[in-house]
Amino acid sequence: MASVLRWGIISTGKIARRSVATVFVKDLLVDPKTRDVQDVVHKVVAVGSRSVEKAQEFIDTNTGGDKSIKAYGSYEEVYADKDVDAIYIGTPHTYHYTNAIDAIRAKKHVLCEKPVTCNVAELRALISAAKENGVFFMEAMWTRFQPLPQAVIKLLQSGELGAPVVVHADLSADFDIKNIPKTHRILDPALGGGALLDLGPYPLVWAIMALYESPPNESTPPSTISASILKTPLTDVDANTSFTLNFSKIAAQAVLSCSMNVPATSPGVIIRCEKGIIRVAAPIYCSKSYKVECLGEGGKIVKEQEYKFEYVGHGMEYEADEVARCIRDGKAESALWGHDKSLLEMGVFDEVRKQGGYVLPPGVEKVV
Numbered sequence: 001m002a003s004v005l006r007w008g009i010i011s012t013g014k015i016a017r018r019s020v021a022t023v024f025v026k027d028l029l030v031d032p033k034t035r036d037v038q039d040v041v042h043k044v045v046a047v048g049s050r051s052v053e054k055a056q057e058f059i060d061t062n063t064g065g066d067k068s069i070k071a072y073g074s075y076e077e078v079y080a081d082k083d084v085d086a087i088y089i090g091t092p093h094t095y096h097y098t099n100a101i102d103a104i105r106a107k108k109h110v111l112c113e114k115p116v117t118c119n120v121a122e123l124r125a126l127i128s129a130a131k132e133n134g135v136f137f138m139e140a141m142w143t144r145f146q147p148l149p150q151a152v153i154k155l156l157q158s159g160e161l162g163a164p165v166v167v168h169a170d171l172s173a174d175f176d177i178k179n180i181p182k183t184h185r186i187l188d189p190a191l192g193g194g195a196l197l198d199l200g201p202y203p204l205v206w207a208i209m210a211l212y213e214s215p216p217n218e219s220t221p222p223s224t225i226s227a228s229i230l231k232t233p234l235t236d237v238d239a240n241t242s243f244t245l246n247f248s249k250i251a252a253q254a255v256l257s258c259s260m261n262v263p264a265t266s267p268g269v270i271i272r273c274e275k276g277i278i279r280v281a282a283p284i285y286c287s288k289s290y291k292v293e294c295l296g297e298g299g300k301i302v303k304e305q306e307y308k309f310e311y312v313g314h315g316m317e318y319e320a321d322e323v324a325r326c327i328r329d330g331k332a333e334s335a336l337w338g339h340d341k342s343l344l345e346m347g348v349f350d351e352v353r354k355q356g357g358y359v360l361p362p363g364v365e366k367v368v
């Protein structure tokens with residue numbers, strides 16, 4: 001019999017635009033059978049917002065007014081609801097720690113949006129709290145669970161293309177920063193604004209999948225991190241950031257970048273191996289195609305093939321299924337995106353911000 005996971009959603013994005021909470025709810029409502037999933041079922045049972053009207057409007061708009069879903073005017077009421085098993089946190093970055101710790105202390109399992117916290121110290125505190133309270137905790141790194149990246153990892157680990165040597169990855173998005181309010185989460189330092197924390201997780205997840213997860217690397221974190229930040233004078237957050245990671249155990253390097261004032265390029269990820277190249281099409285957080293070039297003598301392309309994917313949902317359903325399975329099986333963390341990978345991510349971001357001179361305003365980081 002399928003195991004049912006009852007979700008409480010924290011925060012509501014604007015209905016008119018592509019808010020992550022909207023996307024997540026829609027994905028949860030995709031009938032698992034339509035996507036050939038028989039073992040887990042998701043049920044949204046509560047939505048919490050800072051305003052009960054917004055919570056109700058969110059339910060009306062995104063679930064066809066499902067009367068069984070409770071609308072709450074605070075997040076705390078969702079944590080306290082005995083019908084809720086797991087909380088999905090979709091608030092701005094700088095609220096993740098507080099929301100997650102509150103949910104964990106209420107003994108709820110947690111799936112928290114990326115970047116999971118503002119720094120590695122906050123993340124360590126959350127992981128300890130999750131262990132103490134016996135709950136599952138995971139960063140919502142949806143890309144890691146999608147079929148396309150899974151296929152790329154399988155290809156890399158098959159050895160067909162030889163060892164991975166260099167990974168180039170970029171995620172950029174044009175947020176029109178000259179014309180949006182300085183209070184927008186991408187510009188406001190109090191909300192962890194800037195390209196790194198918002199877009200940086202995605203180039204990094206590709207480096208993690210291709211290099212950190214490479215079996216000969218034996219889960220060894222990068223030996224060196226070199227970073228450069230160019231800030232916008234608008235609010236002094238990072239507009240353009242690049243960072244290079246050396247995985248010296250496997251003699252491989254990741255050259256990563258993110259910008260918030262230019263559109264993405266495609267391919268957004270290029271994985272260069274000894275005997276072949278993988279080019280992943282944009283958007284790299286939910287790509288639908290990649291090309292493989294097999295190299296012969298003198299680096300000439302001897303074979304080229306494109307692989308295409310289609311998903312029934314928006315691509316977040318795979319991480320939701322992972323959470324449901326982990327909780328059903330009594331796991332504290334996912335084997336695919338475990339705590340070690342989020343710790344690596346936040347450790348890298350701390351170092352990149354340090355080298356680039358990006359200090360968050362006093363009080364934003366709740367644990368330092």
Ligand SMILES: NC(=O)C1=CN([C@@H]2O[C@H](COP(=O)(O)OP(=O)(O)OC[C@H]3O[C@@H](n4cnc5c(N)ncnc54)[C@H](OP(=O)(O)O)[C@@H]3O)[C@@H](O)[C@H]2O)C=CC1
Binds near residue numbers: 011055114
């Ligand atoms: N996985 C993915 O693909 C994506 C992930 N994200 C991540 O999700 C998080 C939210 O991003 P996004 O959905 O674009 O943000 P939005 O600004 O659209 O939504 C954030 C929501 O958080 C709640 N909130 C609580 N406190 C505040 C505050 N002080 N200021 C503003 N909002 C607040 C609000 O809900 P309410 O008023 O109902 O309480 C608001 O609707 C970010 O951490 C981002 O990195 C974002 C986009 C895509």
Ligand SMILES: O=C1OC[C@@H](O)[C@H](O)[C@H]1O
Binds near residue numbers: 173
């Ligand atoms: O997670 C995300 O993915 C898509 C981007 O456009 C968005 O800003 C970011 O938060």
